[in-house]
Amino acid sequence: MTGVETTEGPLTADAYVLALGSVSPQLVASLGLRLPVEPVKGYSITVPIVDAARAPVSTVMDETYKVAITRLGDRIRVGGLAEIAGFDLSLNPRRRATLEKSVGDLFSGAGDLAGASFWTGLRPMTPDGTPIVGATPLANLWTNTGHGTLGWTMAAGSAAVLADQISGRAPQIDTEGFAMARYGKPARAHRAPQGGLRPAAA
Amino acid sequence: MRIIVLGAGVIGVTQAWYLARAGHEVTVIDRQPGPALETSFANAGEISPGYSAPWAAPGIPLKALKWAFQRHAPLVLHPTLNPGRLRWLAEMLSNCTTPAYARNKSRMVRLAEYSRDCLTDLRGVTGVAFDERQQGTLQLFRSDKQVAAAEKDIAVLRADGVPFEVLDRAGCIAAEPGLAGAADRIAGGLRLPGDETGDCFKFYQRAG
Numbered sequence: 106m107t108g109v110e111t112t113e114g115p116l117t118a119d120a121y122v123l124a125l126g127s128v129s130p131q132l133v134a135s136l137g138l139r140l141p142v143e144p145v146k147g148y149s150i151t152v153p154i155v156d157a158a159r160a161p162v163s164t165v166m167d168e169t170y171k172v173a174i175t176r177l178g179d180r181i182r183v184g185g186l187a188e189i190a191g192f193d194l195s196l197n198p199r200r201r202a203t204l205e206k207s208v209g210d211l212f213s214g215a216g217d218l219a220g221a222s223f224w225t226g227l228r229p230m231t232p233d234g235t236p237i238v239g240a241t242p243l244a245n246l247w248t249n250t251g252h253g254t255l256g257w258t259m260a261a262g263s264a265a266v267l268a269d270q271i272s273g274r275a276p277q278i279d280t281e282g283f284a285m286a287r288y289g290k291p292a293r294a295h296r297a298p299q300g301g302l303r304p305a306a307a
Numbered sequence: 308m309r310i311i312v313l314g315a316g317v318i319g320v321t322q323a324w325y326l327a328r329a330g331h332e333v334t335v336i337d338r339q340p341g342p343a344l345e346t347s348f349a350n351a352g353e354i355s356p357g358y359s360a361p362w363a364a365p366g367i368p369l370k371a372l373k374w375a376f377q378r379h380a381p382l383v384l385h386p387t388l389n390p391g392r393l394r395w396l397a398e399m400l401s402n403c404t405t406p407a408y409a410r411n412k413s414r415m416v417r418l419a420e421y422s423r424d425c426l427t428d429l430r431g432v433t434g435v436a437f438d439e440r441q442q443g444t445l446q447l448f449r450s451d452k453q454v455a456a457a458e459k460d461i462a463v464l465r466a467d468g469v470p471f472e473v474l475d476r477a478g479c480i481a482a483e484p485g486l487a488g489a490a491d492r493i494a495g496g497l498r499l500p501g502d503e504t505g506d507c508f509k510f511y512q513r514a515g
Contacts, residue, residue, distance in 0.1 A: 109311055111336060116311060122322055124314035126346050143395045149349045159485045163442035164353050164504050169449045171381035173351040177506045178438035184351030190385040203379040211489045226346035232398035234361025235414045249318050256347065257507045258354050260321040261429050262422025268325035278421045282414040
């Protein structure tokens with residue numbers, strides 16, 4: 106890989122890390138790399154607390170709706186749900202109703218539901234749950250993507266592991282099964298020959 | 308080395324920080340004007356190594372069918388003819404076996420447990436406040452069936468050496484007093500005292 110096309114012109118470096126969440130596969134498809142990462146849509150509401158005594162102190166996972174209710178300072182974040190619907194970012198009011206039902210059932214009166222902000226995001230999900238962290242068939246391209254619901258949980262560890270690998274140091278944990286090699290050989294091109302790298306269509 | 312990180316979400320920004328600490332010259336590129344403005348913006352706020360498990364699990368295909376007919380379903384699958392998505396779904400289905408689940412979960416737990424240690428370090432070094440709390444997480448069961456189903460997760464937690472507490476209704480309310488008004492809905496709970504919470508967006512706004 107020789108560079109990245111951006112709106113501010115081409116940029117080059119010695120190495121590249123792909124950390125574009127669910128958009129990652131589109132960017133490297135032209136390099137012959139297949140990353141099995143699909144956008145899985147989640148929703149959250151962020152609710153101002155009106156009665157702190159009725160609010161959660163940490164996270165409560167409502168198993169029935171698979172919704173997480175978390176205390177964030179003077180707010181309650183209620184997040185969860187999964188829609189497999191491509192890259193659509195529309196806000197479906199039925200999902201908001203499910204989030205409101207979960208928090209309303211368990212922490213009634215804690216927050217101002219009418220004053221909540223409603224949000225959606227696309228989780229980059231792999232079919233086997235583990236993120237794709239490590240080397241690619243291109244010598245100077247690395248991936249750190251596909252963390253699904255656990256980006257925030259795994260961000261620091263994934264970054265530490267990959268920083269060690271890129272720096273030529275041994276990571277502090279076993280990295281078996283982290284890199285894209287676990288999905289088998291790519292459709293074309295093994296390690297790109299030195300001096301014969303294709304430009305990135307990024 | 309000069310390194311370009313593509314993506315300024317929770318993963319890209321953290322990656323840039325670790326690379327810079329290792330002595331590299333790092334540039335981060337994103338389509339958004341600032342960090343953590345897409346999927347990292349308003350996530351559930353959990354840092355939950357204890358719940359690091361693949362969605363592809365034994366029993367999920369059957370559950371997904373039931374959810375298709377529920378009003379408040381955790382999973383909604385829109386019909387698709389997209390070949391990439393169909394292939395991905397087929398791969399997910401093939402990971403719903405017991406051996407695949409065990410292999411995938413052990414990889415995820417390995418990374419997530421290490422990640423919590425790294426975040427503790429990161430928090431100490433950067434001193435960034437993000438509405439963070441280290442008070443554990445509580446998985447709340449509304450039915451005896453859910454309590455019974457948790458046995459298999461408890462076995463995995465025990466095997467992995469992850470600390471946990473099995474709570475009855477009173478125990479759940481003691482851990483989360485705000486639940487007192489919903490006592491009649493609670494069948495039990497599973498608390499993971501090692502889990503944490505915090506606002507991902509705030510962290511990256513302030514760290515950036």
